[in-house]
Amino acid sequence: MDIFDEIICCMKAEASSTGNVFVRRKDLAEFMNEPLASRPVQQQTVPPVAKPQPPPVAIPETEPEPPMPAMTALPDLANMGWQELHQCALQCSACPLAPTRKNVVFGCGSQQTELMFIGEGPGADEDEQGVPFVGKAGELLTKMIRAMKYDRSEVYIANIVKCRPPGNRNPSDEEAAICLPILKRQIELVNPKAIVLLGAVPLKYLMGMTGITRQRGKWMEYNGIQVMPTYHPAYLLRNPAAKADVWKDLQQVMAYLGKL
Ligand code: SF4
Numbered sequence: 001m002d003i004f005d006e007i008i009c010c011m012k013a014e015a016s017s018t019g020n021v022f023v024r025r026k027d028l029a030e031f032m033n034e035p036l037a038s039r040p041v042q043q044q045t046v047p048p049v050a051k052p053q054p055p056p057v058a059i060p061e062t063e064p065e066p067p068m069p070a071m072t073a074l075p076d077l078a079n080m081g082w083q084e085l086h087q088c089a090l091q092c093s094a095c096p097l098a099p100t101r102k103n104v105v106f107g108c109g110s111q112q113t114e115l116m117f118i119g120e121g122p123g124a125d126e127d128e129q130g131v132p133f134v135g136k137a138g139e140l141l142t143k144m145i146r147a148m149k150y151d152r153s154e155v156y157i158a159n160i161v162k163c164r165p166p167g168n169r170n171p172s173d174e175e176a177a178i179c180l181p182i183l184k185r186q187i188e189l190v191n192p193k194a195i196v197l198l199g200a201v202p203l204k205y206l207m208g209m210t211g212i213t214r215q216r217g218k219w220m221e222y223n224g225i226q227v228m229p230t231y232h233p234a235y236l237l238r239n240p241a242a243k244a245d246v247w248k249d250l251q252q253v254m255a256y257l258g259k260l
Pocket residue numbers: 089092093094095096097098104161162163175178179
């Protein structure tokens with residue numbers, strides 16, 4: 001065996017043991033002195049070539065969500081007069097209704113009256129104008145008040161919540177509970193002889209009772225004030241036949257206030 005044969009033997013041994021010999025195929029064939037296709041040839045192992053990486057793309061930072069305005073609890077309203085109470089409501093951010101309102105709908109009418117009406121909350125028209133009961137339901141309430149021999153300016157009108165619940169939904173328990181002290185202070189300041197509750201929402205949150213159909217027309221008492229629950233004017237717009245029931249309820253109030 002000459003030196004050339006020794007080299008070939010060494011390369012064969014290296015190739016079969018590691019399978020990882022770096023050699024050109026042509027060179028190996030020449031070394032093996034055999035045609036290329038005549039026997040299997042150890043595949044070249046080509047070291048992987050690193051692909052050029054695209055430059056890192058800067059990911060734009062997303063705008064952070066604006067923080068929800070902080071809710072500030074209502075202060076103690078017990079000793080507030082009308083002006084202070086009104087200001088307090090106008091600046092109120094105590095419940096989740098504050099961010100979506102256009103106007104705080106505090107209440108309207110005479111602050112020295114024997115008759116008060118309480119509804120549930122502002123709708124779109126009321127939110128726009130800042131006055132309770134100004135839409136179609138408001139027009140009907142005005143007619144109800146006139147039928148009771150009062151002018152609208154002679155009674156006081158307020159709602160359970162002072163800001164519009166989005167989509168005219170009912171106020172939530174949380175919203176009603178947070179806002180209720182404002183209404184309670186309004187009732188204290190007006191100190192009427194009678195209150196007419198308009199619909200299920202004020203019945204629930206002022207009197208803690210459910211079932212307006214069962215409870216309407218029955219006298220109740222709130223802090224020594226006579227309370228008459230009846231249907232909401234918006235319900236009467238959808239069910240005009242119920243006006244007869246409401247008229248019976250209002251006549252009881254008129255009788256109590258000496259209007260009959
Ligand atoms: S609904 Fe009442 S408690 Fe809520 S933000 Fe308006 S005024 Fe304040």
